[in-house]
Amino acid sequence: MNQLIEQIQASRLNRTYSEEEHLLIQEGGYVSPTRNLFDDILIAISLKKPVLLKGPSGSGKTRLAQSISALFQQPMQSVNCSVDLDAEALLGFKTIVTKEGQSVIEFIDGPVVTAMKRGHILYIDEINMAKPETLPILHSLLDHRRMLTNPFTGEVIVAHEDFSVISAINEGYIGTSPMNEALKNRFVSFSIPYLEAAQLRKVLEDAVPEAEASVVDTIMNLSGDLSKQAANGLLADEAASVRSLIDALQLAVHMPVNRAVMYAIAELLEDKMERDLVNELTATWVK
The missing domain is CATH 1.10.150 (DNA polymerase; domain 1)
Structure with a gap:
């Protein structure tokens, strides 16, 4: 295994997670169709590069992300994109809760904010199913800044050092649209073929x-x-x-x-x- 991957794996295996977070660590099992594909993706993840997995349905993109979660023993937050995806589904929402007999407004973190704060893997499935106007909110998160301003709270969130992003697309399928170039250019892209x-x-x-x-x-x-x-x-x-x-x-x-x-x-x-x-x-x- 590449020395960089071993270093990252060792550092993340030493982290302590809550019982709730351990439930978010996935099982492995991905079989790489080519000799270097899986290791090359791991290197990109280790370098904090957002990774885009391109391939037909059933080629193992989700299993690949789950295997990275298992290898690094790192919890994974998932977003399943659709035309109904909005900022609340990504970042979270405000709700009214009762504390000490008082009704107060509290913000519940969504998968993106949770992954950023806790250093989890953020897996965005079928990212090209989302409406193009929904995703620009992630631009600053996916480039060198690795941060975003939560429009619902005004909080500036800087990503945990272990935070990683993996996205997947099925190209050319009904209901999908070409990714915005500004979004696509923030990823390192890998084609995931079917197995031999x-x-x-x-x-x-x-x-x-x-x-x-x-x-x-x-x-x-x-x-x-x-x-x-x-x-x-x-x-x-x-x-x-x-x-x-x-x-x-x-x-x-x-x-x-x-x-x-x-x-x-x-x-x-x-x-x-x-x-x-x-x-x-x-x-x-x-x-």
Whole structure:
């Protein structure tokens, strides 16, 4: 492991977290599709660079962030972006509480403010799903200043030295929009591809150890077909996602493979032609 990563890991492992914070430390398990990808991302995180993970649905972006949390034993605050995301969802909100018999207004920190103050990892999922006007509030947080002024309280918040930011995007999906250049330029960007066949098989076997080898073989064969059709533009990327394949394999332990694939993969697709194609591909491998 890179010496810089080891130094950062050692410093963070020595930190003391509350019982509540320990519940926010994720499990690992990410398998890197290339030799250096995971270590290179860790180096960027160690240098306090905001990291942007780009890749198709199910390629392991969230699992990668969780694995960094596990490696550094560092709690993770998550933001799931949508068109409804607003400043309150990011920073927090004011509420009325009772203290010593008096009603007082108190500010409840949101995930961004909590991560900044406590030195947690901030994971922003599907950042290109958010409305462009929502995210500029994060600009000063993502550059060399590593601070922001809370518009709800006027508080100037300087990020804890361990604070890290990881964002993820699914490029080209319905409902997404190109990232604003001013926002994108604040990140170091990494492409996260799907796993190679041998790596995928190990992930499937580790995730569903009770599955028979013949069933794993069938899912692997189907995965190859799904990936080819997705590459040719005939299927949505999520049809070949690792997440969907694991779901299908887990179901296939308890039911026929064709039904497992139908429920875990085909029925999630909106286009009927795509659903039919998945079922047809499955039928070629299920006798």
